[in-house]
Amino acid sequence: MTVERTRVVVVDDQPIVSAGLKMMIDAEADMEVVATAGDGAAAVEICRRSTPDVVLMDIRMPVMDGIEATRRILAQGYASAVLMITTFGDEEYVFESMRAGASGFILKDAGADLIAAALRSAVRGDALIDPSLTRALLARHARTHLTGVPSGDVASQLSALSPREREVLAAVAQGWSNREIAARLTVTDATVKTHLSNLMPKIGARSRAAAAAFAYESGFLRPSWMDD
Incomplete structure (x- = not known):
């Protein structure tokens, strides 16, 4: 019996990172990368055409950043979920991505197993967000704005x-x-x-x-x- 695979779009402006993520995801039996994009505007168009299950989205990119791309993709119903992939230097952007509707976020240096688990969780609507990272980011924002x-x-x-x-x-x-x-x-x-x-x-x-x-x-x- 053929198992239906989760359709993923990978968005990152660094080709080597994008290629690595694609390789990791395609190695999972229940997932496949159906397309990649190097900026947010291209991601919106690709998602419009391919309607993936989930998007793995970088935050800082040329042409259109991941936050605006996430907002447009979800507003138009081009994907069921968007999972942001980030670094510790992107805290302020992470908070904005949550406002844009992203399901959660994961660090770029996370292992293949954790990235795969986060994608599966995002599709289920139960996004995997590292609790300690979540609290640190939100508390840092709250310290400034609350x-x-x-x-x-x-x-x-x-x-x-x-x-x-x-x-x-x-x-x-x-x-x-x-x-x-x-x-x-x-x-x-x-x-x-x-x-x-x-x-x-x-x-x-x-x-x-x-x-x-x-x-x-x-x-x-x-x-x-x-x-x-």
Whole structure:
């Protein structure tokens, strides 16, 4: 029986990096790279034509950066998910990519197994984001931008969340997977997904990564450094 393979588009302006990523992904039995692109504008057009399952997107590129490309690809429904691939020097861009709707992010020096796992998770809607990296990035952003006093709109969004939805949002912001959240709350994975699908429209988030960003930026969740 033929196994349907996850269709991936790789976007990176460095040909050697793109080639390496393609080789790693094509080595997975359940994945195939259907196209590559060297800038965001080319990525949008390629995704329009090929409608992949997931895009592995670099952030800083010529012509159009990965953030704008992600925004356009997801707005037009050209792909189900976008996973950003980044370096530690891209923190501010990572936060913007989450706002653009990216499912999550992974470091460029991650191994083949972790990259493959992150792509599979993104397709499932349960993006793999390193919890320590997530907290470090969001806390760093919050240190600069957090006022501690939600605006009227944000306060209204938070008040619309049920107690359970607030628990799920806090867990997502701390980098927990759906399975981990389900175990902690003693519910099923399907129930966690339902809570996520219900809460994200209430806070204007298009992905769990964007929901995590909202949790910190709104002041709903306090970065650990604020309690030191």
